[in-house]
Amino acid sequence: MQGNTRQPLTADAWAEAALEIIAESGFDTVAVEPLARRLGVTKGSFYWHFANRQALVQAALEQWERRETDEVLARAAQERDPRKRLARLFREADGSRRAGRLYLALTGAIENHPIQIVVRRVMDHRVEFLRECYAAMGLSAGEAWQRAILAYSVFLGTLQLRRDAPEVIPAEDEFHEYMHFIGEMLIPGYTRELMRADGSTNS
Amino acid sequence: MQGNTRQPLTADAWAEAALEIIAESGFDTVAVEPLARRLGVTKGSFYWHFANRQALVQAALEQWERRETDEVLARAAQERDPRKRLARLFREADGSRRAGRLYLALTGAIENHPIQIVVRRVMDHRVEFLRECYAAMGLSAGEAWQRAILAYSVFLGTLQLRRDAPEVIPAEDEFHEYMHFIGEMLIPGYTRELMRADGSTNS
């Protein structure tokens, strides 16, 4: 059936597949044997690459944390204007559906201790990043905290709403309106031009 | 060890215990045999009350939905002023820690279809309730929708933040300040008196 010339699997490929499963059907459905079947091999392969199931989870979490912090925040940090940084974050958060599902799936298994560690670290980084954005806009320390926490709460809640009850968020057009509404609420001095990809203000 | 005169268990008691487990350690840790051990009986008891594990889940979900919608929303609906209704909702949402954990644990297992049904229904009810509050304040239909979705997103996100990274939400005093901040952001025409339990405005 699979006539391709089997190139050997790497540990990263296993971790990647594990993240795939987590995003699809939750963390605790990550099992060695089904995963092996999915990859077209058997357990024998798995236990050559990993000591046990926990090691796979660890590798998957490390891969996730790397992608999540390094890529997302690093790209947003290029933007000079803090308002544009925020707008860009909101835009990208709306984008990658798969990343959102994966994030929620991980927090959904927060009773697992390794997951708890990593999720908390990622959250801290992101809230701190938001706080710095608001602080750079001249807000006081207390206000920056409040705004950062509120903004991240909105992010988390929107993720969950879109996953669990997508029909309450009307349609494409209204959603774009809603994004502007969020911008007005969360970014002091918001203008609609901030949400444009190029970020041109032509004032 | 348990010297009490064993009064027989009811199906509701099993469902209640199942919800307890879900709130503690997640949905998929609900297993018949451990649950029986926890209640001091064996499987024999369980399979007298329920046909199978799925029936237990169903009963637990029904019990949860009843409590969640009937009790919470019905009490809030007594408040006449829509602004006070909203403030009361926010206050109570902050309160019951256990209910929040349970809610998140259920949404964390949303890939389970029965759970998906019930969670979606509860979400719809709540968002609709919020929307009516905003509409009663004179907002347009579109604005009421946007506000309702935003408010519910903040609710969900705050729940998750408090569970997964409680240290980012500073302390008791600052949190009360933060609650007022949320009130100002989410309730047009907010005054601090709205958050008082008695709701007195003494204007």
Next chain:
DNA sequence: TCTAGACCATACGCAAGCGTATGGCAACCT
């Protein structure tokens, strides 16, 4: 060609959980 190592299959023992079958026991009715 011989060998070592990378990669994987197969087969086994073990534990946990589901569901069933059946028996026990107390309360209550008649």
Next chain:
DNA sequence: AGGTTGCCATACGCTTGCGTATGGTCTAGA
């Protein structure tokens, strides 16, 4: 007293997944 019914214990077979042990194959290098 005998029978019925509600509630539970015990014992069994089955499945799934974990981890181990061991052997096979393919390739690169000496």
